[in-house]
Amino acid sequence: MGKEKYRVAILGATGAVGTRMIQQLEQSTIPVGEIRLLASARSAGKTLSFNGKSIVVEEARPESFDGIDLVLASAGGSNSARLLPEAVKRGAVCVDNTSYFRMNDQVPLVVPEVNEKDLAWHHGIIANPNCSTIQMVMALEPVRQKYGLTRVIVSTYQAAGGAGQSAIDELETESQAYLNRDSEKVTPAILPVKGDTHHYQLAFNLLPQIDVFEADGYTHEEWKMIHETKKIMLGDKNSPEIKVTATCVRVPVSVGHGESVWFEVADQQKPTIAQLHQSMAAFPGLVVVDDPASQLYPQPKTAEGRRETFVGRVRPDLETPGAYNLWIVADNLLKGAAWNSVQIAERLVADDLVRVPEGSAALFATE
């Protein structure tokens, strides 16, 4: 039996995702008894509103989690690494939007429509997948369930908002300078990757780098799409069952990721487009927008502010039977981050899983 009211902390409450976590929590089915808004020392003292009530943002410290039942975290990997073990130690269940714990075998990586079952074995931390991965598995899971999936090749069109509010601000500042024919007056400092050496203009441009480069020539974002997809769909981050490869590109859009996906099904009975539409339309949280004759297809502009994932342009590869192309769009800050996290918290509450199993804290203890 669940609690009557839950005491919730939001870590990173002032960011692009954090502010949306507050909104999504306001609109959720979770009975919130107390809310604690946490951020860095720099943001402490700011006032935000929750259900019409003003809340002062506090600096996040280990003690901030005393008496807390649920934590929603989106304050960067290093803060999650440092603070979430402290929260677990204090008995709080954490939903973490950073990449820090995603590949940890003791941490479920969950998109509720796809693998809610993995919540059952959590040890106090549940990871929210990468935004690009979430919307892709949302569109492909109904295909996998019904027809099997053998191979995925994805090219992403990712909005600046995936890199935070400062990246959106940078894109808009650069865009205004470009329109004023003053681009040289703006010096990019955030994109493509805040901590990397070089920064480039995204306005009216394309940057084929999201996150840092790995030694094999892939970016870490591409690496995430490959391994997170396998962990979510197959429960094994290195499973060879579905081959996945990815190219991730930042585009001059503020909010809303697009993805062009080519995939191959296992089933010898190659599904028709109508059959694929039917499986997708029946999948919770997935909306089929696919009517070429009426020029209807998903767009970031129409997906912004929505919790659903939108799929369209579904069509067969004309030369490879059993292979298909499609186009996916979702609000990367909602289904890709804040909503998926709050949705996980909703399921934890509904399934009475807001409790830290004994011995969990030791799993994440830092030396």
Place this chain on the structure above:
Amino acid sequence: MGKEKYRVAILGATGAVGTRMIQQLEQSTIPVGEIRLLASARSAGKTLSFNGKSIVVEEARPESFDGIDLVLASAGGSNSARLLPEAVKRGAVCVDNTSYFRMNDQVPLVVPEVNEKDLAWHHGIIANPNCSTIQMVMALEPVRQKYGLTRVIVSTYQAAGGAGQSAIDELETESQAYLNRDSEKVTPAILPVKGDTHHYQLAFNLLPQIDVFEADGYTHEEWKMIHETKKIMLGDKNSPEIKVTATCVRVPVSVGHGESVWFEVADQQKPTIAQLHQSMAAFPGLVVVDDPASQLYPQPKTAEGRRETFVGRVRPDLETPGAYNLWIVADNLLKGAAWNSVQIAERLVADDLVRVPEGSAALFATE
């Protein structure tokens, strides 16, 4: 033996491609004796400059081609359909940037670095391929020549400029309105396709439609990438030798197309990335920009105004031996249109092919 001087007409001289054809012709090796700038009645009377000399734009009529040796055309398919047969009848060799004649078996479809040999059998009209196709075959032809090519899966990131200057203007107007939080004050009228029913905002958005939809769910742009690639590389627009599939997306960039390409080679000796780099770097007109450690990769911003095609992010598909991903960028208005057309004209002059073979006019005669 070629002529000492060539009399050249540019059809569609006032457009985004036409103005660049003038610039590229000024910088070309072609000895231009006379230049005639042609456009619609609406643009007639405007003054443009060629090599510092003012030229008044004339309305294009059949008689405009009297005494002309070479025509560069970029005034839309219907104008090419109507006027180029008249030019051929009058002895002028035409390089056509529209799609109207591209699939005609009597018309070579040429990217000089790839299939200059096809110029030899022209009948007065040579077609310039679609912009997206040109930069893709530029990057893949050195791979095909050395290792064979069995399959190509491409997702494009196409700039507004591919739809003409009015589309660039629309994108900029929409972008300013978006930055002013006034998007609802602008009504899109050009993109995604000027003549289609619905128009959508491209600013800070993505439109997965370029050109009209075919009955099979593909856009005509995607159809072009499939069949033009086969005609250019293999001499047969329906060849099954290389499987090609495409997803074409318009992005909020003014000039410079990006392409994410996955491809598979035939060779059992899978090439290394260093070997692929070597083949590409040796290919004329292709520049390898590929140093992840230094964050170097092609971008539209740095490709704008350049004649070359830029390729980077070359890396193996980690789960499919013999398959690779890469990223291509070119100035769609130069290598994708004006420069490739002028380059074809340069080769025609160099190879002494600026003459219409007897009987050619009948091939294109309209009823």
